[in-house]
Amino acid sequence: MRRRSLLKGIAAAALNSVAWRQLPTFASTISLIKRRVRPSDPGWPSAAKWEELRRAVGGNLVQPQALFAPCATEPSDIACTEVMKNSRNPFYLGEHPAGTQVSGWLDAWTPAPSAYAVAAHKADDVAAAVNFARTHNLRLVVKGAGHSYQGTSNAPDSLLVWTRAMNNVVLHDSFVPKGCAGKIAPVPAVSAEAGAVWIDLYDAVTAKGGRYVQGGGCTEVGVAGLIQSGGFGNFSKGFGSAAASLLEAEIVTADGAIRVVNACNDPDLFWAIKGGGGGSWGVVTRVTLRTHDLPQFFGAAWGKIKANSDDAFRKLISRFVDFYAKNLFNPHWGEQIALAPDNTLKVSMVCQGMAGDEVRQTWKPFVDWAKSDPDVTVIESFGAGAREARRWWNIEGNTSMIPDTRAGALKHHGWWKGDQDQVGAFIHGYESLWLPASLLQESNRARLCDALFAASRHKKLELHFNKGLAGATAEALSASQNTATNPEVLNAFVLVIIADGERPSYPGQTRPPMDVNAARTDAKKIDMATAELIRIAPNAGSYVSESNYFNRSWQLAYWGKNYSRLRAIKKKYDPEALFFVHNGVGSEEWSRDGFTRL
């Protein structure tokens, strides 16, 4: 039955020549794939076949080497010096075919290059790679800018489709998704090829265009990867998730077809890529996002307070939660505070649509209290203010940003200083939980504060308010509701992230040996902190792209009630799971490495 409806689907697409050419091979492999082939297997494509693929993709086929491979053979070589100099530059990592933005995860995954990579320059290159992988039964993996914490853009013995070279950005005054004329009103929009990173869009849309596009907080994250994660940025309480603004995408599906999907064409697939997880649906080659009116100001507030005792820290947490609920729980405010075992509360909040005076006035009562209460000490002075939103991502004169100073680097490429520690980090453990806004009600606040205090005894907690959408504008909520992300996000006021790791530890990198036992103890502490929060939010969901590799209920945690619909869409468009990622939709049928059907 499934086979018949699939064939019908393909027949309908027969006018698309790419799909038609592939029909015999595709149909003949349905439900037969038990195992993908590795380079050591007899079924691995011959050198002549790889040569054919190289020609088909305009020569853009490479055999990637591990990031630190040059240092294994010749540590004094210029290539080794180059990687050592640049390995803390996220743009450099994103531009390396074997580059990953984290250097691995304890007991989970280790960076390892694919056997081959197509450095795609156009959708036809991608289609050629997808067809090749399907025909030869290869493990296929997709990478944009390489920010997967869970290593889902990394797979040894695979063929990699790497989109980083496709990074054009085009603005539209009035965009109507293809085939939607008369059904969807034209809106200002931006189209970006899949390999663009968010700073490319912020530069084009905001700095040059005077409008706003909702993307991610980290400037160097890939656009297609983030949108398929759902995606949250500083101002998501004002504009929703990144996926919520998606109007259209071009995607190469497992049958090799290049589809333009939107609310009118393949609406189910369109919905799935809005938060259904990267690497599971096809290779997205282009996205078009609605742009929004740019607020006049973006602002920030920062500082750090230390409580003089555990009791004083409880009081500090309670004081902040009251302050947050009354003053910051609204579409203006996003980003974070951190609560640490050393009884400190660090504020790194941002806001949109408020002038400097208003920002300072908002924080004054809390700051005045902190300065005058004898039980707490302000250990990093408080600051607050705002600047013209249009200049928010300008690098020149911006002391919060690190410019990419490599020769030939784009002038607008830079990253936030606050993100530097993450570049190349090796992960010991990671967890995230959405906490429902009901916990902010006065009757529940004491429970919330007790749990935050208890959890902070084990590990530092980061409270990312912009990654829970309760308190957002009605428009942002309604657009975000129409995505595949776990609907819990709409009722959550915050995503709590508990994570830790150490400095970079790429394979082949020279560094003192890791203390594995200490790292495992660290991971356990993250579990213990999580358990304290689970007590007050037993069914807490988790953000697919910032979550625990070892989460056993990932289907429910990432997608909640949306999972069954996603599973059906996966079966329709990719019945053989050519697109596999760890803990991605449909991955439960495959071994952890995606090579063997269970």
Ligand SMILES: Cc1cc2nc3c(=O)[nH]c(=O)nc-3n(C[C@H](O)[C@H](O)[C@H](O)COP(=O)(O)OP(=O)(O)OC[C@H]3O[C@@H](n4cnc5c(N)ncnc54)[C@H](O)[C@@H]3O)c2cc1C
């Ligand atoms: C340092 C850091 C900062 C982050 N900051 C934020 C943040 O501010 N907000 C937020 O919401 N998230 C954030 N994330 C999570 C991030 O959004 C996701 O990991 C996202 O998927 C990364 O996309 P990428 O292209 O950079 O990574 P990649 O590792 O290249 O890709 C991630 C996943 O998406 C898939 N994918 C990538 N490109 C495509 C494509 N064209 N078609 C199909 N599948 C594709 C890959 O197969 C992989 O499964 C951050 C992650 C890191 C490591």
